[in-house]
Each structure stands twice: as C-alpha cells, then as structure tokens.
Amino acid sequence: MLQLTIDGKRVEAQEGMTVLEVAGSEGIIIPTLCYHKALGPYGVCRLCIVEAESPSLRRTVVASCALKAREGLVIETATPRIISMRRTLVDLLLSGTVPSSPLKELARTSGILREGFRPERTDQCILCGLCVRVCRDSIGAGALRFAAGEENRYRVAEGIRLEEERCVGCGTCAAVCPVGAIQVKDCAEERDIVVYGETANRLKLESCSCCGAHYAAQKFVDRVLSRIDEELRAGIRKLCSECARRYYAEALTGFFPVEIKKVQRTSGTEQRP
Numbered sequence: 001m002l003q004l005t006i007d008g009k010r011v012e013a014q015e016g017m018t019v020l021e022v023a024g025s026e027g028i029i030i031p032t033l034c035y036h037k038a039l040g041p042y043g044v045c046r047l048c049i050v051e052a053e054s055p056s057l058r059r060t061v062v063a064s065c066a067l068k069a070r071e072g073l074v075i076e077t078a079t080p081r082i083i084s085m086r087r088t089l090v091d092l093l094l095s096g097t098v099p100s101s102p103l104k105e106l107a108r109t110s111g112i113l114r115e116g117f118r119p120e121r122t123d124q125c126i127l128c129g130l131c132v133r134v135c136r137d138s139i140g141a142g143a144l145r146f147a148a149g150e151e152n153r154y155r156v157a158e159g160i161r162l163e164e165e166r167c168v169g170c171g172t173c174a175a176v177c178p179v180g181a182i183q184v185k186d187c188a189e190e191r192d193i194v195v196y197g198e199t200a201n202r203l204k205l206e207s208c209s210c211c212g213a214h215y216a217a218q219k220f221v222d223r224v225l226s227r228i229d230e231e232l233r234a235g236i237r238k239l240c241s242e243c244a245r246r247y248y249a250e251a252l253t254g255f256f257p258v259e260i261k262k263v264q265r266t267s268g269t270e271q272r273p
C-alpha cells in the first residue's frame with residue numbers, strides 16, 4: 001500500500017490507482033468532465049486539476065485523472081490557485097456551448113454567477129471526446145469522430161459526426177455523454193440516435209422471443225451474436241433482460257419447466273408521431 005496525503009488527510013492507495021480514484025474512494029470530490037471509469041484518462045477538460053508535491057516533484061498543477069498515486073505525494077484539491085483556474089475553465093466552456101444542467105451546476109459551485117452567455121455553439125457538446133472514445137475503444141464500432149479531426153477538435157463549430165453504416169445502435173455514447181448532447185430515443189419498433197437534437201441514425205429494434213418487448217437494436221444483437229461460437233449461437237434465445245432472468249432462474253433451479261410461456265407485454269416505447 002502507498003501512503004499519500006490529500007487535503008491534509010493521510011490516505012492509503014493501491015499501486016496503479018490515480019489520484020482522482022484515491023480521492024473518490026475517500027469521499028473527496030474532484031470535478032471531472034472527460035473522465036469515465038470505463039476508459040483510460042484523456043486529460044482534455046482539465047477540470048480535475050490539483051496541486052501536487054513530493055520529495056521528487058516540485059509543487060505543480062496536474063490533472064488528477066492522469067496522475068498515478070505514489071508514496072509521499074501531497075495533494076491539495078481546492079487551493080485558491082486551483083479554484084481560480086477551474087473557474088476560468090468553466091467560464092471558457094460556458095462561452096463555447098449552450099449550458100447544460102451539469103455545466104450550470106459546475107458554474108454555480110465554481111462561483112460563476114453571470115447569466116446570458118452568448119455561446120459560439122448551438123448545442124451542449126463540450127467536445128470532451130468520451131463518446132468518440134467509447135464507440136471506438138469499447139464498442140469497436142468507430143462510428144463517431146470529431147468532424148475536424150482529432151488534431152483540430154477545438155474547432156468549435158464542427159463538433160462530432162456519426163457514420164450510420166458503422167453505428168450499431170448500442171446507445172453507449174449517450175450513456176457516457178456528461179451533458180446529454182447525444183440521446184437515444186426508442187419509439188415503437190425503432191431506435192433513434194440523436195446527436196445535437198437531430199436524428200443521426202435510425203435502427204430497427206429486436207423483439208424478445210418470449211414477451212415481444214423491444215430490448216436492443218437488431219444490428220447490435222447481430223453483432224454480439226456474430227462474435228459467439230456458431231454451435232453455441234444456435235442455442236441462444238433472443239430474450240429481453242427480464243425474460244432472460246426468469247428463463248435462467250427456472251433453468252437453474254430445475255423446479256419449473258425451462259420452456260416459458262409466451263406473455264403479453266407492451267413494449268413501453270412511445271408511438272412515433
């Protein structure tokens with residue numbers, strides 16, 4: 001175990017943990033926008049900056065999401081210098097996009113009170129890149145990209161673009177977006193991936209073979225199945241999570257017949273106007 005100090009408190013950390021993770025495990029909240037635990041650090045938003053010092057490191061400002069814990073490190077998360085730098089960063093974000101609720105909350109906690117911003121963009125995207133990375137690195141689809149290219153992602157007018165052919169409709173991009181600039185809208189038998197308020201892709205939804213509920217995009221289900229051994233695939237039933245839970249519970253206990261009755265259920269999705 002490593003010993004370090006965060007805001008005057010002695011804490012322990014395992015080898016490999018970042019300062020952001022150690023602080024979080026101690027209940028010390030450091031604001032973030034481009035960090036997600038499913039992805040590695042990216043270091044773009046800089047909101048997670050802290051002051052760090054150790055016998056081998058002179059006092060410096062660093063992004064805590066990318067700083068690995070090490071023995072003897074002394075961290076300050078809210079010095080006047082850090083608060084002032086974070087306020088400038090939030091101010092910059094506010095002048096670039098239509099402020100979302102999380103951004104407004106950050107502005108409030110940073111002490112920014114001014115209203116009536118005139119943002120350069122007409123959407124809420126802060127160009128953090130989480131959606132691009134999760135689609136490429138976790139889903140393996142690579143359907144999202146910065147319109148102006150990775151090198152020029154701060155050309156604010158252009159934002160991100162979605163390539164329909166590559167998108168499998170999993171919705172992970174919407175799940176990781178910190179400001180709601182991407183959304184998933186299920187309606188009847190279709191799923192829309194909505195980027196900046198516009199439908200960027202529309203996909204057919206798969207129905208549960210037991211209850212008929214729509215539970216995932218067909219293209220996504222096909223992609224998952226294509227990665228499974230052919231022999232195994234033949235025995236797989238297309239079930240929603242609720243029916244899958246019942247099916248396997250019944251199969252495991254052996255007290256109930258494995259074959260489950262067809263149940264009538266409405267899908268719970270809206271009707272498209």
Ligand code: SF4
Pocket residue numbers: 134135139141142143144162166167168169170171172173174193
């Ligand atoms: S919904 Fe499409 S764009 Fe979004 S993560 Fe999934 S594959 Fe990528």
Ligand code: SF4
Pocket residue numbers: 124125126127128129130131132160176177178179180181182
């Ligand atoms: S759409 Fe969301 S996740 Fe993607 S870059 Fe913009 S703010 Fe980040």
Ligand code: FES
Pocket residue numbers: 031032033034035042043044045046047048049063064065066
């Ligand atoms: S969360 Fe660390 S730089 Fe964005």
